[in-house]
Amino acid sequence: MDTFVVVGGDAAGMSAASKAKRDDPDLDVVVFERGEWVSYGACGLPYYVKGEIQSLTDLVSVTPEEFREERDIDLRTGHDVVAIDPDDRTVTARNDDGEVVQTYDHLLVATGAAAVTPPIAGLDREGVYTLGSMADGKDLREYVGRAREHRDLQQPDRGPACQFLETCTGPVGVVGGGYIGVEMAEALAANDFEVHLFQRGGRILKSFSEATSEAVLDHLDEQDVAVYLHAEVEELAGGERVEAVVTAEERVPVEMVLVGTGVRPRTALAEEAGIELGETGAIATDAYCETNLPNVYAAGDCAEADHVVTGDPVHVPLALTANRRGRAVGQTVAGERTEGGGVAGTAAVKAFxxxxxxxxxxxxxxxxxxxxxxxxxxxxxxxxxxxxxxxxxxxxxxxxxxxxxxxxxxxxxxxxxxxxxxxxxxxxxxxxxxxxxxxxxxxxxxxxxxxxxxxxxxxxxxxxxxxxx
Amino acid sequence: MDTFVVVGGDAAGMSAASKAKRDDPDLDVVVFERGEWVSYGACGLPYYVKGEIQSLTDLVSVTPEEFREERDIDLRTGHDVVAIDPDDRTVTARNDDGEVVQTYDHLLVATGAAAVTPPIAGLDREGVYTLGSMADGKDLREYVGRAREHRDLQQPDRGPACQFLETCTGPVGVVGGGYIGVEMAEALAANDFEVHLFQRGGRILKSFSEATSEAVLDHLDEQDVAVYLHAEVEELAGGERVEAVVTAEERVPVEMVLVGTGVRPRTALAEEAGIELGETGAIATDAYCETNLPNVYAAGDCAEADHVVTGDPVHVPLALTANRRGRAVGQTVAGERTEGGGVAGTAAVKAFxxxxxxxxxxxxxxxxxxxxxxxxxxxxxxxxxxxxxxxxxxxxxxxxxxxxxxxxxxxxxxxxxxxxxxxxxxxxxxxxxxxxxxxxxxxxxxxxxxxxxxxxxxxxxxxxxxxxx
The missing domain is CATH 3.50.50.60 (FAD/NAD(P)-binding domain)
Structure with a gap:
């Protein structure tokens, strides 16, 4: 009886685990997930922060219990995989109780991507957020909630001004004009924040056409989002708490900043195990999502995939690719060798x-x-x-x-x-x-x-x- | 200087005329149209009857004056082409002043389609409508308008009951459950008529999948449209005016009936000239929309086109095909031989x-x-x-x-x-x-x-x- 081990319990990992177990119920499927959340819709976080989705658990399509009980997957949350030994075919995971060593016959690395840390001073100040995880979403929603409560208390007919928060009703900054930046501008503006969006280059949504970027920019303007182009942020200035976004040209006072400057693949674990990266910096894979190591696959935001037009490997960390290629790995591991499919770099965004x-x-x-x-x-x-x-x-x-x-x-x-x-x-x-x-x-x-x-x-x-x- | 003659001034005809003249301004382009309207959006008629479009002229994308003055096309409305002589390369058209004979170097037959006359008794009674032309749309809108006025007058606070119309507020019948039938059911129900829809076969929208038909049927039911399946209408009974729809099973009282049982290609003119029809009964054409006669093309609802899946000629009388293949003929006549493209039989419909x-x-x-x-x-x-x-x-x-x-x-x-x-x-x-x-x-x-x-x-x-x- 073969054992299929998956490192990382989000889109690619859980798609692979589910498909493999469904197609070959005799397979032992073990998933190590560092956090407590699995199979969650990170794409939904802006709408949770906006207030259109009431609970973080709404973003979870399948719960850990369902994976364990209904799908018979040995899902181990709170387990951080710290090493892969391709010679012994083992992975070592650390949890609160110590370390466990698990052997594998097939291994999927689905470690995802992490928010890029841009070279900006003051990123560690209070009031600076990113949106890479469920925990980030929770923090941001709490901030927005407090701010709204504060505003309500400020209303003349609602009693004395809020005492417990100094700053939560003023202008806010968004650093980065990609999907996350644009979606978060909407989420924050919908909560009556004055939004200032800073984009390093000459246009927002730079993976779209110039004409699309212009149309969206015009619309952000109509929605009273202040967009700063060619605005390289040098510092998030302030004391303990962030007070201003500083570029070469401007110093814009803000009370909160969301940094959304893209993601980079999480590859450290793979690299240490001798798994090769491609030119994009993500894990190199073949058409079947296999890495250079035998029986070791990579899929999702940590891995490359071939572009359908150029045939060249690219790194497009998006949900569908992760699901699709994860599922293909599961099918392959279950015995039906399946290509992961290419990517067209398709993306969609709503902005107001x-x-x-x-x-x-x-x-x-x-x-x-x-x-x-x-x-x-x-x-x-x-x-x-x-x-x-x-x-x-x-x-x-x-x-x-x-x-x-x-x-x-x-x-x-x-x-x-x-x-x-x-x-x-x-x-x-x-x-x-x-x-x-x-x-x-x-x-x-x-x-x-x-x-x-x-x-x-x-x-x-x-x-x-x-x-x- | 060549002369390009077009018979029929709707989608295919005017697309061909416009494209030919644009690409080759030296060409003489003559269009004969029987009626007064050209290039009109017949697909919009249900929405005009519904009351969402205020004027029939809104359906006209380009007016006769614009074709004549801006596009320099010799457009002759009120001209009914009664004969094509392929040996002499002439067409004969009849108008109020008599007959004109026009020579051609290239000829496009774009005579469109006519509403099918189903074998139902009583089609000539008052209150029986079809929706094949702008005139039909005008008549129907007037009927709906009178009915609404009548109802308003019936309101207790609006004075005495309407005296000038005997019947215009009761139930209405729709014969045929295709696009027109379904769209007109919506248009009439939106004007507060009680709608009874009769479909000969076992499901509506029979060119769609059974599952689609069922979903739309369920929705019509929610919208209080009474749908009768397997209901072959035998007679539209009544006196001078229609009073009931009669099937083998039922006799449903109505005050108006819309008959929408499909269209058939208008081919009499072409047949008399020796132009061959295909197995579908529409004019046979090759990939370039050419008929069996030299320099004679056919496009739009009167002609066949090859299906992209089977490669076989089919008759799918829809607007895009007419526009596209008409345009291709125009381009060919202007000197750039262009294929008309196949059809996939794609269709769309809104039902409530x-x-x-x-x-x-x-x-x-x-x-x-x-x-x-x-x-x-x-x-x-x-x-x-x-x-x-x-x-x-x-x-x-x-x-x-x-x-x-x-x-x-x-x-x-x-x-x-x-x-x-x-x-x-x-x-x-x-x-x-x-x-x-x-x-x-x-x-x-x-x-x-x-x-x-x-x-x-x-x-x-x-x-x-x-x-x-």
């Missing part, structure tokens, strides 16, 4: 009342490095029949290889509910299958007046690009 | 508060005739992260070829706004490109909690089908 999605290769430098001659065009089109009472605008950016016409990537943005995200599904397929923009323009996409113009905006964009290339 | 879409081959008999061994499965999945405050259910049906795993077709239904229609875009690509369900399951579709579960419902369906085939 707009939605955006991107997929494939948009960046010209990346496209050229892969041997393409990129051409990018952006169009605006009605989201529904012009005469239909509801509707808005979908902005579509397409990047294609000029000589071949192959669709390399796309980016869409629309009002929330006008379908930029779901409409991107057409482009994910095109990018994955290597479809030309001329063929894409001929796709028989669904049309009816409440959903679309006769030509879906993606088709219109394809026609325009085909005409210009 | 649900939306549905379908694409590809769902019918097992059709699949088998094309050499496939079809397998169909349906799943229900959350439309968004389970913890997200909004959301509903997406029901996905996939039909695949069991041995190869190729995706043949799909059908989706969800609450309105939960994305069944836009999510179908992923399936249109899969069906068009001949993707296997295993590869589809690996698509990197966009995910964020406000839009999706980690696995889009389409991916979940693909996983399930792949596991079972």
């Amino acid at each position: 009342d707009v939605e955006a999605a991107r997929t494939g290769i948009l960046d010209h430098e990346t496209a050229r490095a892969a041997g393409f001659d990129p051409l990018t065009r952006t169009i605006d089109a009605n989201s529904r029949a012009g005469y239909y009472p509801e509707g808005g605008t979908v902005r579509v950016t397409l990047t294609v290889d000029r000589p071949s016409g192959r669709v390399l990537g796309g980016s869409l943005v629309s009002e929330y509910g006008e379908g930029a995200v779901h409409r991107s599904h057409a482009l994910v397929g095109a990018v994955t299958e290597g479809v030309t923009v001329a063929d894409l323009a001929n796709y028989d996409l669904a049309y009816a007046p409440p959903f679309n113009t006769t030509w879906d905006p993606v088709l219109t964009a394809a026609k325009v690009v085909e005409g210009e290339r | 508060d649900v939306e549905a879409a379908r694409t590809g081959i769902l019918d097992h008999e059709t699949a088998r005739a094309a050499g496939f061994d079809p397998l169909t499965r349906t799943i229900d999945a959350n439309s968004r992260a389970g913890y997200y405050p909004e959301g509903g259910t997406v029901r996905v049906t996939l039909t695949v070829d069991r041995p190869s795993g190729r995706v043949l077709g799909g059908s989706l239904v969800s609450e309105y706004g939960e994305g069944a229609v836009h999510r179908s875009h992923a399936l249109v690509g899969a069906v068009t490109e001949g993707v296997t369900v295993a590869d589809l399951a690996n698509y990197d579709l966009a995910y964020a909690p406000p839009f999706n579960t980690t696995w889009d419902p389409v991916l979940t369906a693909a996983k399930v089908v792949e596991g079972e085939r």
Whole structure:
């Protein structure tokens, strides 16, 4: 009876464990998780902080008890794996009672990613938060809750001013203009904070198209979020508690700061065991998610995956990839060798009342490095029949290889509910299958007046690009 | 200087005329249109009748004046083409002043489709409507308007009962459970009519999957639309005016009836000129929309197009195909020979508060005739992260070829706004490109909690089908 050991109990780890045990009930499946939470939806944390989700446990899709009792998985929370010995085929885990050594026949490293610590002074001041874990989410929600309570107490008709908190109602800072930064700007603004967002580069959501970034930036402006571009934060100044965000140009007083400057793969454990990393700094894997060590797999935010357009390994730490590749490892371990699938780098984000999605290769430098001659065009089109009472605008950016016409990537943005995200599904397929923009323009996409113009905006964009290339 | 003559001034005809003139301004482009309206959105008529669109002219995307003045197209409305002479390369058109004969170098037949006249007695009674033209829409809207006015006058505080109309507030009948029937049921119910819908077969929306039909049927029931299945209408009974819908089983009193039992291609003109029809009864064309006669094209609702899955000619009279293939003809005539593209049979419909879409081959008999061994499965999945405050259910049906795993077709239904229609875009690509369900399951579709579960419902369906085939 083989033993399958999984290090890390979130998306990739628990998907692998569940699939392996379901497909081969004779397998012993042991999962070591450092914390107490497993299989949680970290993507939901901004909405928990916002107050739209009432309990952290709502984010947990399957509880530890369910994994243990219903799925018969030996899940050991509170166990920090400190070493992998590939020669003895063991892992060593430390918990409150000491160390345990567990042998494995198959091993999955699913250690995830950690928030990047940017080179900013004062990150350790009180009132500085990140959003990498359930504990972070809990802290932030408590901060927001206290602030709201404080404000209520400040109301003239609610009695004397709050005595127990000095600072919790003023402006707040968000460092980083990626998904987390944008989602947290919404979450904080929804709780009546004055939000200041600092982005190092020249645009927010830099993995999306420039046109998408601009549309979202305009919308943040409409929502009274102050966005600072080309704003490298040097210091989070203050005393014990943070009091200001300091850049080369500005000193913006704040009472709280959320730092969301991306994540890096957690690879120390793997490296010490001799598992090779790729050029991206994440764990290198083959099509079956196998590392350089026999019977050792890696999946999820700690690992690379091949891009469907370039074929090159990339590090795209997102939930679906983790689930999918984890599941594939589980299936392989259970006896059916299964490829983990590539990534298109697809991502979606809601920012207040707009939605955006991107997929494939948009960046010209990346496209050229892969041997393409990129051409990018952006169009605006009605989201529904012009005469239909509801509707808005979908902005579509397409990047294609000029000589071949192959669709390399796309980016869409629309009002929330006008379908930029779901409409991107057409482009994910095109990018994955290597479809030309001329063929894409001929796709028989669904049309009816409440959903679309006769030509879906993606088709219109394809026609325009085909005409210009 | 060549002359391009177009017969029929709606989607296919005006797309062809516009594209040809834009690409080759030296071309003489002459369009004959029997009626007064051109380039109108017939798909919008139910929403006009419903009252969500205020004016019929709102449905017109480009006016006759704009075609004439801005696009320099010789558009002749009120001209009924009565003959094509392929030897002399002329068409003969009749208008109020007599007949004109026009020579052509290239000819497009875009005569559209007409409402089917089902074998039902009493179709000529007053109060029986169809919805095939702008004039039909106008009549129906007037009926609805009068009925509403009548009802208002019946209010105790609004004075004496309406004297000028005998019948306009009672139950109404809809014959046919396709798009038009379902959309008109919504339009009439929204105007407080008691709606009775009669469907000859065992389910409504029969081109969709059975699971989709059931979901929409359940919803119509919730909305108090009385749906009669296996209900072949024999007679629309009454005196001068319709008074009841009569089937073998029932006699349902009504004060108005909308007959929406499909359309048939208008081919008489083409047939008389020696243009060959295909097995579907629509005009046969090749990949370039050419008929058997030299320099004579056909596009839109009067013509066939090849199905992307089977490669066989089909007759799918929908707006996008008409626009796309018309545009291709225009481009060809202007000198750049362009294929019209195939059809996937994609369709979308809104029915009250649900939306549905379908694409590809769902019918097992059709699949088998094309050499496939079809397998169909349906799943229900959350439309968004389970913890997200909004959301509903997406029901996905996939039909695949069991041995190869190729995706043949799909059908989706969800609450309105939960994305069944836009999510179908992923399936249109899969069906068009001949993707296997295993590869589809690996698509990197966009995910964020406000839009999706980690696995889009389409991916979940693909996983399930792949596991079972």
